[in-house]
Amino acid sequence: MATPFDRLMDTIRPHLPGSVDQAIRQELFSACQEFFGESNVWREDCDLVLKLDEDEAEIMPYTGQIKRLLYVKDMDSTPVRGVTMTDTIQGILKFPYKASGDSNYIATVAIIPSDPISRDAFPIVPYDLVTKYWREIMWQVLAQMMVQPNKPYTNPSFAALYQSKAKGGIARARKTTNAGNTQNSQTWMFPQSFNRRK
Numbered sequence: 001m002a003t004p005f006d007r008l009m010d011t012i013r014p015h016l017p018g019s020v021d022q023a024i025r026q027e028l029f030s031a032c033q034e035f036f037g038e039s040n041v042w043r044e045d046c047d048l049v050l051k052l053d054e055d056e057a058e059i060m061p062y063t064g065q066i067k068r069l070l071y072v073k074d075m076d077s078t079p080v081r082g083v084t085m086t087d088t089i090q091g092i093l094k095f096p097y098k099a100s101g102d103s104n105y106i107a108t109v110a111i112i113p114s115d116p117i118s119r120d121a122f123p124i125v126p127y128d129l130v131t132k133y134w135r136e137i138m139w140q141v142l143a144q145m146m147v148q149p150n151k152p153y154t155n156p157s158f159a160a161l162y163q164s165k166a167k168g169g170i171a172r173a174r175k176t177t178n179a180g181n182t183q184n185s186q187t188w189m190f191p192q193s194f195n196r197r198k
Helices: 004-015 021-039 127-132 134-146 156-178
Strands: 043-050 056-058 065-074 084-087 092-094 103-112
Touching: 004 021, 004 127, 004 134, 021 103, 021 134, 021 156, 043 056, 065 084, 127 134, 134 156
Parallel strands: none
Antiparallel strands: 043 103, 056 092, 065 103, 084 092
């Protein structure tokens, strides 16, 4: 059964005559790092416990590696201000206070792919994200490949075009994700102190 990356490779090859799959795969990993690192569309909620008298906690995503901390909420979904991530590799969070008791939180982080296990492997990315954003990833791969000098597929003009399309795609993906995948939705909420409905 073909995976989204298999289909993506089939779409990319005709644009890059004379290229080898290994070179495309290497650029594919780089393109995924760029796309997911800039768009924040790959997110994961990580449960954590801040222990008594401590102001640091560690989180670890299920797959991939942490690019940045987006936000932290307590178990009542109240945002916690001032939390920073001091180490994205180890997943170390620093709270602005020491815990008065063991407290549970949820940290939402943006994820990028980890290095593939082998040079021939595809990046490990959620199926639905590759299916949704295959064009943006393809544009980034084509831009990176076509800018390489002295190749049969070298084309600086097309490289600039695809780079522009990729950057626009990243911006749109980031905006859509931040808006909760809605369009023209109401961005503010009526103050609940004026809500007289019981």
